[in-house]
Each structure stands twice: as C-alpha cells, then as structure tokens.
Amino acid sequence: xxxxxxxxxxxxxxxxxxxxxxxxxxxxxxxxxxxxxxxxxxxxxxxxxxxxxxxxxxxxxxxxxxxxxxxxxxxxxx
Numbered sequence: 574x575x576x577x578x579x580x581x582x583x584x585x586x587x588x589x590x591x592x593x594x595x596x597x598x599x600x601x602x603x604x605x606x607x608x609x610x611x612x613x614x615x616x617x618x619x620x621x622x623x624x625x626x627x628x629x630x631x632x633x634x635x636x637x638x639x640x641x642x643x644x645x646x647x648x649x650x651x
Contacts, residue, residue, distance in 0.1 A: 577651045582642040589633035599627040 603626045610618045629636050642649050 579649045585634040595632040
C-alpha cells in the first residue's frame with residue numbers, strides 16, 4: 574500500500590487530519606437534545622436534525638474541495 578493513489582482529486586480544506594472527534598460531539602449533542610425534546614413534548618415531537626446542532630463550519634475541517642492533480646501530484650498519494 575505504499576504506492577496507493579487516490580482516484581478522485583479531493584481533499585480537506587484545513588490542516589486538520591480528521592473530523593472524528595467533532596462528529597462524536599455533534600452526535601452526542603444531537604441524541605441528548607432529541608431525548609429532551611421527546612421527554613417534554615412526547616412521542617409526536619419532531620426530531621432535530623444535525624444542522625440544528627452543529628454545522629460543518631464549527632468543525633475542525635471546513636469541508637472538502639477539488640484540486641488540480643497535475644499541479645499537486647503528491648496530494649494524490651494516500
């Protein structure tokens with residue numbers, strides 16, 4: 574696997590390696606808030622969605638973007 578390459582030229586925007594911890598925090602917060610909503614309003618309550626709890630702009634990486642693989646060939650390596 575030392576020479577494996579990406580098939581798609583897309584990378585994260587910021588230098589953060591992963592959003593795993595951010596996603597964990599967001600999902601815990603989402604589950605907690607949905608639990609409170611169900612306790613207060615009952616079973617017919619509308620559940621919250623992820624964007625109401627945390628947006629991608631609040632996480633370590635600000636999403637992904639395409640790059641030119643001819644200009645940055647090293648970025649195509651895994």
